[in-house]
Amino acid sequence: MIKLIEKIEGEAKLNFNFKDAKIDFVDIEFMSTRNIENILKGKSAFDALVINPRVCGICGHAHLIATVQALENCYDNLELSNKAKIIRELTLNFELIQNHFKWYYLTMLPLFGQKQQVLKATYPSQLMGKAIALFGGQYPHTSYAIVGGVVCEITEMDIIKLQHYIAQTIKFVEDNLVKIDSENFLTCKDADTLLDYEGDLPDILRQIKKEKLLKYGKSYDRFISFGENSYFKKGKSLQTKVSHNISIEHVKESEIPSSFAKNVSFKDKYYEVGPLARAMVNKTPLIADAHKKYGDSIFSRILARVCEISQLLEHSKKLIKDLDLSEPSYIEPSLDISQLSASGYSAVEAARGTLIHKVEIEDGMIKNYEIITPTQWNLSGGTKDKQGVSQKAMIGLSDIKTAELVFKSFDVCSVCTTH
Amino acid sequence: MKDNSLFNKLSSRLDELSNLPKLDDEVSISKLIEEKGFSRREFMGWAGAMTSMLMLPASFTPLVAKAAEMADRLPLVWLHMAECTGCSESLLRSATPSIDSLIFDYISLEYHETIMAAAGWQAEQNLEHAIEKYKGRYILMVEGGIPHGQSDYFLTLGAHARTGEEIAVNASEHAAAIFAIGTCSSFGGVQAAAPNPTNATALSNVISKPVINVPGCPPSESNIVGTLLHFILYGTLPALDVYNRPKWAYGLRIHDACERRGRFDAGEFVQQFGDDGAKNGYCLYKVGCKGPYTFNNCSKQKFNQGTSWPVQAGHGCMGCSEPDFWDAMGIVHEPLGNRLYHTAFGGMGSDATADKIGRGILTVTAIGIAAHALISVIKKPKD
Numbered sequence: 001m002i003k004l005i006e007k008i009e010g011e012a013k014l015n016f017n018f019k020d021a022k023i024d025f026v027d028i029e030f031m032s033t034r035n036i037e038n039i040l041k042g043k044s045a046f047d048a049l050v051i052n053p054r055v056c057g058i059c060g061h062a063h064l065i066a067t068v069q070a071l072e073n074c075y076d077n078l079e080l081s082n083k084a085k086i087i088r089e090l091t092l093n094f095e096l097i098q099n100h101f102k103w104y105y106l107t108m109l110p111l112f113g114q115k116q117q118v119l120k121a122t123y124p125s126q127l128m129g130k131a132i133a134l135f136g137g138q139y140p141h142t143s144y145a146i147v148g149g150v151v152c153e154i155t156e157m158d159i160i161k162l163q164h165y166i167a168q169t170i171k172f173v174e175d176n177l178v179k180i181d182s183e184n185f186l187t188c189k190d191a192d193t194l195l196d197y198e199g200d201l202p203d204i205l206r207q208i209k210k211e212k213l214l215k216y217g218k219s220y221d222r223f224i225s226f227g228e229n230s231y232f233k234k235g236k237s238l239q240t241k242v243s244h245n246i247s248i249e250h251v252k253e254s255e256i257p258s259s260f261a262k263n264v265s266f267k268d269k270y271y272e273v274g275p276l277a278r279a280m281v282n283k284t285p286l287i288a289d290a291h292k293k294y295g296d297s298i299f300s301r302i303l304a305r306v307c308e309i310s311q312l313l314e315h316s317k318k319l320i321k322d323l324d325l326s327e328p329s330y331i332e333p334s335l336d337i338s339q340l341s342a343s344g345y346s347a348v349e350a351a352r353g354t355l356i357h358k359v360e361i362e363d364g365m366i367k368n369y370e371i372i373t374p375t376q377w378n379l380s381g382g383t384k385d386k387q388g389v390s391q392k393a394m395i396g397l398s399d400i401k402t403a404e405l406v407f408k409s410f411d412v413c414s415v416c417t418t419h
Numbered sequence: 420m421k422d423n424s425l426f427n428k429l430s431s432r433l434d435e436l437s438n439l440p441k442l443d444d445e446v447s448i449s450k451l452i453e454e455k456g457f458s459r460r461e462f463m464g465w466a467g468a469m470t471s472m473l474m475l476p477a478s479f480t481p482l483v484a485k486a487a488e489m490a491d492r493l494p495l496v497w498l499h500m501a502e503c504t505g506c507s508e509s510l511l512r513s514a515t516p517s518i519d520s521l522i523f524d525y526i527s528l529e530y531h532e533t534i535m536a537a538a539g540w541q542a543e544q545n546l547e548h549a550i551e552k553y554k555g556r557y558i559l560m561v562e563g564g565i566p567h568g569q570s571d572y573f574l575t576l577g578a579h580a581r582t583g584e585e586i587a588v589n590a591s592e593h594a595a596a597i598f599a600i601g602t603c604s605s606f607g608g609v610q611a612a613a614p615n616p617t618n619a620t621a622l623s624n625v626i627s628k629p630v631i632n633v634p635g636c637p638p639s640e641s642n643i644v645g646t647l648l649h650f651i652l653y654g655t656l657p658a659l660d661v662y663n664r665p666k667w668a669y670g671l672r673i674h675d676a677c678e679r680r681g682r683f684d685a686g687e688f689v690q691q692f693g694d695d696g697a698k699n700g701y702c703l704y705k706v707g708c709k710g711p712y713t714f715n716n717c718s719k720q721k722f723n724q725g726t727s728w729p730v731q732a733g734h735g736c737m738g739c740s741e742p743d744f745w746d747a748m749g750i751v752h753e754p755l756g757n758r759l760y761h762t763a764f765g766g767m768g769s770d771a772t773a774d775k776i777g778r779g780i781l782t783v784t785a786i787g788i789a790a791h792a793l794i795s796v797i798k799k800p801k802d
C-alpha cells in the first residue's frame with residue numbers, strides 16, 4: 001500500500017492499494033473541515049450572503065449565487081428583473097472561465113511535464129476578476145447579489161469596459177490556447193481536427209495521443225448536471241442517452257466515518273459532474289464527438305473544460321446584448337424576511353460542476369443549511385463494490401503518476417468539499 | 420533644513436540586504452521584470468504608486484524600486500491553514516500580469532500550495548527545506564484561521580498528518596518576520612463565527628512571536644504587497660494599531676475616505692436597494708454599510724487592480740477587516756445603529772454623527788467635530 005497526499009486546492013489524502021502491480025482501490029480522505037453549515041444555523045437568513053461566498057475563495061461566487069437562489073426559492077412569488085438575472089449569470093460565467101484557465105496552466109501543464117505557466121494563468125483570470133468586480137465591487141468574495149436582485153446600478157460605461165475585458169480574454173485564447181478564430185473553434189465538430197491546430201490545448205491533446213493516454217480516466221460514463229440557466233441545461237446522460245427529467249429530491253448525502261467529506265449520490269448511484277457532464281447534457285457537438293471517439297477519458301474531460309472557456313465567452317457577449325439597463329436592478333420582495341418560515345433549495349453550475357444549497361428558515365433565521373459541492377460528487381469515496389467516480393477512473397492504472405493525472409483531470413477542489 | 424535621516428536609514432538597510440545572497444543567481448527580479456516586457460519607466464511608475472501607498476514622500480521612489488529588486492534576498496514561506504484560499508486568489512489577481520505578482524511568484528514559490536506544482540510528500544519536503552535553508556531569514560505569511568487546542572485535528576495536513584497548529588508553530592520559530600494575511604489568520608475569520616465549531620483562532624494566539632495582521636476578507640493585493648515592501652525597506656515592524664494592523668493601511672476608517680462620504684454629510688441615504696438614492700450613489704449606511712466601524716484603505720486602493728470596491732458597486736462595507744467578523748458585523752443589510760459596537764475607540768466610531776443626521780446639517784457638523792475631537796483624545800496615547 002502506498003500513500004500519497006494530493007495537493008489540490010486544500011488537501012485530500014489518497015491511499016493507493018496495489019494488487020499485481022495495478023491500482024486495486026483508492027481510499028480518498030479529507031482531513032480538514034471548517035464546519036460552515038453549523039455556523040450558519042441561528043444566524044439571520046441574509047447573513048448567509050456574506051458567509052457563504054467565504055466557503056471557497058476559488059468558486060465563492062457560485063456559492064453566492066446558490067445562496068441567493070436558495071433564499072429566493074423560499075418565497076412564493078418573488079419577482080426578479082431580467083437585468084438582474086443576466087448580470088448574475090454573467091458574473092458566474094466569468095468565475096467559471098477564470099477557474100478553467102488556472103486549472104489548465106497551473107495544474108494540468110506540469111502533469112504533462114511542462115513548466116507551470118503562472119502568468120498565462122493570471123493574465124486572463126485577472127481580466128475576468130475585473131469583469132466580476134465591475135458588478136460586484138471585488139472578487140473574490142463579493143456579496144452583490146441580494147434577495148430580489150443585485151445591488152449594482154451599472155451604466156453604459158461599465159458595459160464598454162466589460163466588453164473590452166471579454167474581447168481581451170478572447171484574444172488571449174486565440175493567441176495562446178487554440179490559435180484559431182474563436183468562432184471556428186466553437187463550430188468545430190470534429191475533435192481530431194483540433195489536433196492539427198497550434199496552441200497550448202492542441203499541444204496537450206497531441207501529447208495525450210502520442211503517449212497513448214487516450215484510454216485513461218474512464219469511469220461510469222454517467223453524467224449529471226442540475227444547474228439551469230440560459231446556457232446550461234438540467235439533465236443526466238447515461239453513455240449518450242440524455243434525459244432532462246431529474247429531480248433534486250433523489251440526491252442523497254451520506255457520511256463517511258474516516259473523512260470530513262460526505263458522499264453524494266443520485267438514486268443511489270454516483271455521477272460525474274463538471275464541464276464534461278454539462279457538455280454531454282447540452283449535447284455540444286465537439287465534445288460529443290470526442291466522447292464518441294475516446295469515451296469519458298482524460299482527453300474528453302480536458303477538452304470539455306477548456307472548450308467551455310470559449311463557449312461561455314461567446315455566450316456572455318450575447319447576454320450583454322440582451323441587457324436592458326433601464327430595468328430595475330432590485331425589486332423588493334413582498335414579504336419581509338423576518339416574517340418568512342419556509343424552506344428552499346438551489347442548484348447552480350460552478351466551475352467544477354453542480355453546486356446545491358438547501359436552506360430552512362424560521363422567522364427569518366436559518367434553522368438548517370446544507371451545501372453539496374461539485375467535488376463531493378466526483379470524489380465521493382465509495383467501497384470496493386461501489387466505487388466513486390474518480391476512484392473508478394483510477395483503478396487498474398499501474399503507476400501513481402498517471403493516477404494523479406486522472407485524478408486532477410476532474411479539477412478537484414477540497415476547500416469547499418469539506419466546508 | 421531637510422531631514423534625510425529616514426532616507427539614509429532605509430538606504431543603508433537596502434545596502435545591507437544587497438550583500439545577502441540571491442535566491443537564484445541566474446535570474447534577478449529586475450531581469451525578470453524586463454523579460455516579461457515591462458519597461459523601466461513602467462516599473463518606476465509602479466514603484467511611485469507603492470511609495471505613495473506606504474505614505475512616503477515621492478523622493479523615496481528609487482528606494483522602493485530598489486526594495487522591490489531586493490525582494491529576492493528574502494525568501495517567503497506562505498502557509499495555508501483553515502481558509503478558503505481567497506487571499507491567495509486576491510494576490511494572484513494583483514495587476515495585469517503585474518509587477519507585484521511577478522515579485523511574489525518569484526520569491527514565494529518555496530512553499531505556496533496553491534500555485535506550487537509539487538504535491539504531497541514533495542511539498543512537505545520543500546517546506547522543511549525552506550525553513551532549514553533560510554533559517555532566520557525568511558518571511559512567513561500565513562493564510563487562514565487555526566483550529567486550536569483539542570480541536571486542532573479539524574485541520575490536518577501533509578503526509579505526516581500534522582495539525583495546522585503544529586506546522587504554524589514550527590514555521591514561526593525561525594522566521595524573520597511573521598504576517599497574518601487575511602482576517603482568518605489575523606482574527607479567526609468566518610470559521611471562528613459563533614458557535615466556532617472548530618475552535619479556530621488567530622495566528623497570534625497560537626504562536627509566541629509578534630504577528631503583524633493584514634486583515635481583510637480578502638485583503639487587497641496592494642496591502643499584501645505593501646506589507647512585504649515595507650518590511651524590506653525598514654527591516655522592522657511598521658507602526659501598528661491596537662490590533663497589530665499596519666497604520667499605513669489600516670489607519671483610517673472606510674468611512675473617512677469613502678467616495679460617498681459627501682452624501683453622508685449631506686444626509687442623503689439609500690433607503691432601500693434599487694431606489695433613486697441607489698441610482699444616484701447615495702450613502703449606504705442605512706442599508707447596512709459597516710464603513711464607520713471598519714479600518715482599512717479599500718476606498719483608496721480598491722480591488723482587482725483598482726477596478727472597484729464594494730461601496731462603489733452599491734453594497735456597503737461588510738466590515739471584513741475587523742476582529743470578530745462576522746459575529747460583530749451581522750445583520751447584513753441593517754445598520755449597526757445604536758448597538759454599542761466595541762471598536763478600538765470604545766464603540767465611538769462615527770455612529771454619533773450617523774444617528775443624528777436627520778436633525779439638520781448644522782447640528783451634524785457640530786456633532787461631527789465633537790466626535791472627531793473625542794476620537795483624537797482617545798487615540799493619542801496609542802500613537
